[in-house]
Amino acid sequence: MRIVASIRRRIEDGELVPGDRVPSTREIARDWGVALATATKALTTLRLEGLVEARPRIGTVVAATTPARPPRASSRPAPAAERELTLDRIVRTAVDMADAEGLAALSMRGVAARLGVAAMSPYRYVPSKEDLVLLMAEAAFGEQGYPADAPQEWRPRVELGARTLWALYRRHPWLAQLGSLTRPLLVPNLMVHGEWMLSALDGHGLDPVTLFDIHVLLYSHVQGLAVHLEWEAHAAASTGQTDDQWMDSRAPALRSLAESGRFPTFTKVVGSFGDGYDMQLDALFEFGLRALLDGLTSIVDAADGTGAAGTAKSGRR
Template sequence: MTTVVEYSGSGDPARSLALMWRTAERPSRGAKPALTVARIVRAAIDVADGEGLVALSMRRVADQLGVGTMSLYTHVPGKGELLDLMLDTVYGETERPDMDGRPWRERLDQVARANLALYSRHPWLLHVATTRPPLGPNLIAKYDYELRAVADAGLAEIEMDAVLSLVLQYVHGAARVSVEKSQAERQTGMTDNDWWMAHQPFLAKIGDAAKYPLATAVGSAAGAAFDGTIDPGFAFEFGLSRLLDGIEVFVNRSADHPSRPGP
């Protein structure tokens, strides 16, 4: 599947915000079932889920809905605003169980897994740059909920934001590895194990274990353990545990030195 990078916040901010907060809904006219912002956004998400962002266009979404392209512009001014709406809509999907009575580490673990599941359902999210996030109701509710994971950990407000960002950035990278592995297998028709076995005979002939002892030993052990180059599930679990270990050290240090300057 061809990939493309899109940027949130590329549309008219005022119009995106009005649409996300549903202050600019227009009634639909005609004999066809009512065309609404929600229907348009749902169709766009379906296109992106099935065909990737490279296929996303106002015309393709109109085809998905069985309407003329110009009818979409009555409700959504363009692709930039549509992408913001798509993002805010899927941000409303993450699971948000009650956090009361649970330790902060368990809460952060749950936040990480909920976001990994979101990327798994909507791999196109990995190809949207969100340094200018769509400030819709679902994103703000998601941010508020996820901050509660560390609300009682004794951190300053900027530290709470930084810890959450650290976890979410880790999940983004881990999800990319998992999605790319799945896509590589679909596009090539070759599993990681197939790929590894195809390379083994040649590597056995040219490999120099004496020159590269660590690469030989560790690479062979990993290949045997994972039937390929990497197991995204193992990598996610290992990395998340080590990340939370590091955050725990930071939280404990914050408790011991609450007035320390800087990071």
């Protein structure tokens, strides 16, 4: 309650105005020396008072309109419907927390605090945080599927699959952190997207190894770019700087590299940007996808017998 009172006072005094970020759960835990669950409970209380709101990938900010006199929590028991705990509520709450604060801020106690239940209550439904994360991934990957009347040609189908995955990673950036290419995340709803991509490439004469290599290559393009979504959000939260502000603070180091004379091509290219290089992950995703598919077209066409190489096979292995 002291944490709540401190942040409430900063809002009421105008130190924090609508749209300003309030301290995150990690910052509160660090600055006040409390557990993440306590920090989460403080932010939850402020949300119930209407003073703050959670915005995905930004964090918790001062609400656009705040009540003149924030209502205090009632001492009466919550209605039975609010007290009812289900696995679906636990998973959805955990997804919302990871979307707003990042996966590192997620804890079982924090989820319990957000739900307003005892710290050990979620364990009746899910045995550990690791199990909860798998359920979160299953729910998130299941939010978007594929139409029955999708194009039959392999390239439009692959494009649809890649863009669907990218949209899900955009919506839930923490998803890209959960599995590597060598140790993939094995949940049914992610397999749905893999099945779509494999079926798009199947039937074109590709040997199984080449077909699966192409699938892995395409997935690595999507996931490899998507990991930076969560990294950037975490860096912005921990440093308080946007990526542009961070780059501006590194201008002397960049200038020193350019003026050293050791990297003439780098200096020429970077010096031609004018206002600087604007890295846009969405544009890079589309550019890379197009380049990959342009290169893969000759391989698929050759295997299919429609390209200039006839029925040539990869023969790589």
